[in-house]
Amino acid sequence: MRRHGTPMLLYRCLISLFALGVLSRAAWGQGKDAVAARLGGGAAGGGQPRLWLHAASNGELASARPVIEALQAARPDLPLIVTCNTETGCALARRMGLEARLAPLDLGWAVARFLRGWGVVGHITLESELWPNRIARMPGPVIVLGGRLTAKSAKGWGRVPGLARRMLARVDLLSAQDAGSRDRFLALGLPQAAAGPVVDLKALYKPPSDMAPEPDLAAAYPRARTWLAASTHPGEEEVVIAAHLSARAAEPELRLILAPRHPRRADAVASMLEAAGLSVSRRSRGEAGAEVLLADTMGEMARWYALAGRVFIGGTLTDRGGHTPFEPAAFGAALLHGPDVANFARPFARLDRGRAARAVEDAEGLAAALTALAAPDAQTGLGGEAAEVLRPEADLDALVAAILARFRPASGTA
Incomplete structure (x- = not known):
């Protein structure tokens, strides 16, 4: 137990130091609302269950737009709360008609506060945004779309194999963006049953309708x-x-x-x-x-x-x-x-x-x-x-079906 707990303890120390820097910049340049969001506060969920979708910034979010639109069409009963690490990402989400916040820091209590406030029932995260505390505390399915893991990043996670293995064991579906990333995730401990279709989200990109030049x-x-x-x-x-x-x-x-x-x-x-x-x-x-x-x-x-x-x-x-x-x-x-x-x-x-x-x-x-x-x-x-x-090779319908299979509609919902 001590051997397994040491990497997580080290991670908690490092993420706490990282959080101090992020909060200082937020307080100085973005104001109290940004600080509250980073600490998991400011929820306005109204008790309605929500699916938490996280993207690093606007580029990742734009790539996932076709998937997001398909999910919304299939499950209108399960609205999204979107988080990003940047204000530009949040702005794009709002232009897409989605509720958006700056992401809470990966502090256990901040994540728990966010989950309670927004009634989160599951999590979709994009590309390389893998946060151990967030994934460990998730009350429902965890899905990674366009999962990206370079050889260099895999080597870094390999230095804390217990932490990587426990985190990936909580993942219900991981659709890697390439075969190399998929194989590296599997080597680090992703369950074979969680390995979904290989899909590069960026290949699904469609020009937005709200960005025509003036x-x-x-x-x-x-x-x-x-x-x-x-x-x-x-x-x-x-x-x-x-x-x-x-x-x-x-x-x-x-x-x-x-x-x-x-x-x-x-x-x-x-x-x-x-x-x-x-x-x-x-x-x-x-x-x-x-x-x-x-x-x-x-x-x-x-x-x-x-x-x-x-x-x-x-x-x-x-x-x-x-x-x-x-x-x-x-x-x-x-x-x-x-x-x-x-x-x-x-x-x-x-x-x-x-x-x-x-x-x-x-x-x-x-x-x-x-x-x-x-x-x-x-x-x-x-x-x-x-x-x-560059016409997409991936089957968007198959990917969306794999995601939906992890979420059961509420009773009485078609």
């Missing part, structure tokens, strides 16, 4: 003449700027939407753009019309995808492993990417094998690809090929 934006940035550098990281903006200047020589009306992965870097990125002689409008200030639109806000990437006929996927010219190709492909954009695609190796391999995307290695290659795709039909042609190659 008329002034659409007029200032015509799709055929606009390209997007999406979720860029330090070191990539310089490449993007150089490529834009070069491609502009052949396409004078070319417009750029530059969306840094972290908007807090916007001032530095704006300085780079201005130093290169480019006019800049900043979304955070409500500006539009300049040659470059600096998308320095959160939660609007779908709007930028809708505006751009060509999309460079950020994180692929650094050591970040790249970001999702599924979302821009869903908008029919022509896809451009660098060599580092480790986070989405399989879909990028399918794109490259099918010649449905353009791989580049530097500013010169990016500029050449932009110029080669200047014609609208070239953009729509390549974009259509990407959408076809």
Whole structure:
């Protein structure tokens, strides 16, 4: 018992220290409501049973939207309470018509308070959001969708095998996003009976209907003449700027939407753009019309995808492993990417094998690809090929059926 209890005791100490940092930031920058939410308070459940769905942020939540909509249609008697680690995730949930809160910290008493307050009867968590106290205290089924476990993360959990095994033993259904993750979860102690279908939630992404560009934006940035550098990281903006200047020589009306992965870097990125002689409008200030639109806000990437006929996927010219190709492909954009695609190796391999995307290695290659795709039909042609190659392989109906099998309808409910 002592040997088994030591990892959990260590975890409780570490999560308590982590909680102090989170609460300090919440109190300083977000206010008392955020602190209350992090401590499991502020419930308004009214005694109605609810299913707790948790996503790290807006990206994970957007990927799960088709599953969420299917669950709501099948079980209107079981409303959702959604939690996220960020306010942008909560904002997206509310736009989807869902009740949302910042997630309670994984402190046993805070989790228990949240469960009581919202009448939670089960839990769905997305991707890698696995919290031992939360899972241990759940009064009903625990489901993991799009479960992701890298070799590095598996090695970390392997250092506390008892904790990992007890946590995974409480999971009723885990649908991994790839076969490697599934095998690593099984090796750590996931019961074989809990291993569900392999489904990459990001492949199920559908463009939201509430993020259409405003008329002034659409007029200032015509799709055929606009390209997007999406979720860029330090070191990539310089490449993007150089490529834009070069491609502009052949396409004078070319417009750029530059969306840094972290908007807090916007001032530095704006300085780079201005130093290169480019006019800049900043979304955070409500500006539009300049040659470059600096998308320095959160939660609007779908709007930028809708505006751009060509999309460079950020994180692929650094050591970040790249970001999702599924979302821009869903908008029919022509896809451009660098060599580092480790986070989405399989879909990028399918794109490259099918010649449905353009791989580049530097500013010169990016500029050449932009110029080669200047014609609208070239953009729509390549974009259509990407959408076809990345067509979801998973059976959404089968996944939803597996989830619903873990929740019995209330008496008298169809």
